Structure formats: structure tokens, C-alpha cells
Amino acid sequence: MFKRLSVTITATTALWLLAASLTMAATKKPQPPDEFPPSPLEITAPDPLLPRNPDKDKQPLSVIEQQQLETELDKLNQQATAKLQAGDELGAFDIWNRELRLRRYLGSLKEVQALGRVGAVAYQKSNRPEVQYITQRLQAIQKQAKSQKTTDLDLLQALGLAYQQVRSPQNAVEMYQQVLTAVRQQQNPAKEVEILQAIAQVHLSWFDYSKAADRYQELLQLATARGDSVNELAYLQRLAYIYEQGKQPQQAIEIQNRLAEIYQRQNNPTQLPALKLAIGSDYESLAKKNPNLLQEAFNNYQQAYTIAWQSQQYVRAGEALQKLITLYRSQGQIQEALQASEILVQTQQLASNFYGLMKAYDQIGKMHLERKNYPQALQAFQKGLELAQQLKYEEDYFSGQIQKLSRQIPQ
Numbered sequence: 007m008f009k010r011l012s013v014t015i016t017a018t019t020a021l022w023l024l025a026a027s028l029t030m031a032a033t034k035k036p037q038p039p040d041e042f043p044p045s046p047l048e049i050t051a052p053d054p055l056l057p058r059n060p061d062k063d064k065q066p067l068s069v070i071e072q073q074q075l076e077t078e079l080d081k082l083n084q085q086a087t088a089k090l091q092a093g094d095e096l097g098a099f100d101i102w103n104r105e106l107r108l109r110r111y112l113g114s115l116k117e118v119q120a121l122g123r124v125g126a127v128a129y130q131k132s133n134r135p136e137v138q139y140i141t142q143r144l145q146a147i148q149k150q151a152k153s154q155k156t157t158d159l160d161l162l163q164a165l166g167l168a169y170q171q172v173r174s175p176q177n178a179v180e181m182y183q184q185v186l187t188a189v190r191q192q193q194n195p196a197k198e199v200e201i202l203q204a205i206a207q208v209h210l211s212w213f214d215y216s217k218a219a220d221r222y223q224e225l226l227q228l229a230t231a232r233g234d235s236v237n238e239l240a241y242l243q244r245l246a247y248i249y250e251q252g253k254q255p256q257q258a259i260e261i262q263n264r265l266a267e268i269y270q271r272q273n274n275p276t277q278l279p280a281l282k283l284a285i286g287s288d289y290e291s292l293a294k295k296n297p298n299l300l301q302e303a304f305n306n307y308q309q310a311y312t313i314a315w316q317s318q319q320y321v322r323a324g325e326a327l328q329k330l331i332t333l334y335r336s337q338g339q340i341q342e343a344l345q346a347s348e349i350l351v352q353t354q355q356l357a358s359n360f361y362g363l364m365k366a367y368d369q370i371g372k373m374h375l376e377r378k379n380y381p382q383a384l385q386a387f388q389k390g391l392e393l394a395q396q397l398k399y400e401e402d403y404f405s406g407q408i409q410k411l412s413r414q415i416p417q
Contacts, residue, residue: 122168215252282310
């Protein structure tokens, strides 16, 4: 009897507890998990570095109070930098976040400048949460600035730079574009150039060559109109680079020819050989669709060689000759290629380029092999072997070529 009662009570109790737990589970709403922890830049706890609570007092800090606070915040920045250098990244960003929370009491401009500085470090250290916190704060400041009746161009430009530092190019360009529109309305050409350069650099940093080129073309037009030859040259050089990187040979040739004209007017042969090589290479690229342009590639390579030789730039002269040899061979003009190769040998000797000289003899040997001129091929490979032995490089290759030829040449 006692056992049966005990069992009954135990079963009843278990059923009651189960029912209670089910009721609690039904009435308790599930809590969504926090996707991101709260931003440390939005902590509102009082800080001992503040002389008083400006938010509570509804009064901004006085000039003297701001100066004192700024001095202390500069010290925090130094402490954070020291911790980072010592390997304590977590401690460093704790200090920097405290600094950034307090920088807002010095005004939006100084806060944005500090956000950009710390954001650049966070990005470099691949600290994605920190970059996100800083970007969110920048967006909040941007929104606040947009609601103001007057436009603070210095703040917008600082926001553009800060967005660059946290690698947010679209936001950066948006800020710079607003500044650009304003300075154009104000007819401030110096500031217009500064902002155009900033926008172009953002596009270039993110390999958006088309948009970067558009901006540098604007800068080029402004420099040309002002007769600013120094910046005109700089923008042409940058455009030549952009069009090369963007695989736009036709546009590159147009810019490079303008550069060539400037160098010729300046009587500056130093830059011309490399430029002529680049033009020749672009014509060679275009000749894949239009073979008639191959002659332009020849012409520019020949000009590169001539200018380089006359100015004793023997390394460049060797590069131009090699381009010519390759083109000759591609057109089946082996005799012309051999003649150019003999000049290449002299050029590499003058340049003291023993590796290049060894490769030249190898090239000559291969071309003689194509024409079944075995004695001449053997002679070239023997000279190549002598250089290979000095360089201790590809000795087995030249020895193998000589052995093959020795079996083919009648003794």
C-alpha cells in the first residue's frame, strides 16, 4: 500500500512539473540572438576625463575645457599606439574607443579626423568589428551634417578622407562629389583640383580605371587651360599608366604620343625609349585585330632602339632590339632577325648584361637551327656555354645542344 501511494504521488508530481514547464515554455517569448554587440563608441557612461557632463548640462564645453580635454585625448592616442606596438591590440582599441567617444565633445570635424585615423589602423589589422563601428559613426555624423541648414565643406571633405581610410569608396566619392559641386559653384579652381585629385585617387585605389581616367582627363584639361605644364605632364603620365592597366591601348597611344612630344620639346631623351617601347607594344596589341598596325609597332621599336643607343641607354636598346627580333621572327623574316641579333650581342656587351648576352647567343643558335645552318648554330651555342659556365646557369642545356649538333655535323 505504501509503495503504491508513493508511486502515485511521484507520477502525479512529475506530470504537474511537466505541465508547468510546458506552460512556461509556451508563455516565454524566444529572444533573438544579438547579431552584433553594441558599439563601444556609443557607451554613455560618465568619463572622469570630462570636466562635467555636457549632455546633461545642455551646454557645450568651453574653449579652455576643450583644450584641456584635447590634451588628455592626445595622451590616450599615444598610450593606445604604445600598446599596439607592444602587441596588445585589444587593449589598444579599448583605449582608442574611449578616445573616440570623447572626441565628439570637441566637434564633428575633430571627431571625424580621429575616426579616420583609428579606422585606418583597424583596417590594417583586419579588425572588422572596429571598422564597422567607426563606419557606423561616420554615417551618423554624415546624416547629422546633411540635416544642417549650412554645408560644412571641411567636414564633408574630412568625411570623404575618413571613408577612404576605412575602405568605403562609394561613401568617400559621395562626400567628395558634394564638395566638388559646391567649390565649382564658388568658382574655387584650386579646391576643385584638390577634390578631383581625391576622387581620382579613390577610383584608382579600387582599380576602377575607367572612372579614374575620366577624372584625370578633367584635371588634364584644367592644367592645359591654365598653362600648368608641370601638372599637365604629371596627369599625362598618370593617364598613360591607367590606360595601360585598363587594357585600353588606343587611348594609351594617344596619351603616350602627347608625352613623347613634350619630352622631345624638352630635349629629354631619358624617358623616350621606354615610352616608345610602350607605344610599340600597344600597336602590337592592336595589330591582332588590324595587322596593318604592325608597321607602327616596328617603327616605334626602331625609334626606341635608336634613341636608347644614341643616349647610351644600352639596357633599353637591348629591350627594343629584342622586341624587333621577336616581330621579325613572327613574320618569318629570319635573316633580319639574325642581323638584329648580332647587334643585340654588341648591345648586351656594352650593357655588361651577361645573362642577356647568353640568351642572345641561344636565340641566334635556335634561328640557325631553323635554317639548318648547323656550324653557325654550334658556334652560337658554344659561346652561350662559355657564358653559362661563368654564370653557373643552364650549363646542361647548352652542353646538350652542342652534343646534338656535334652528331649532325660531319667531322
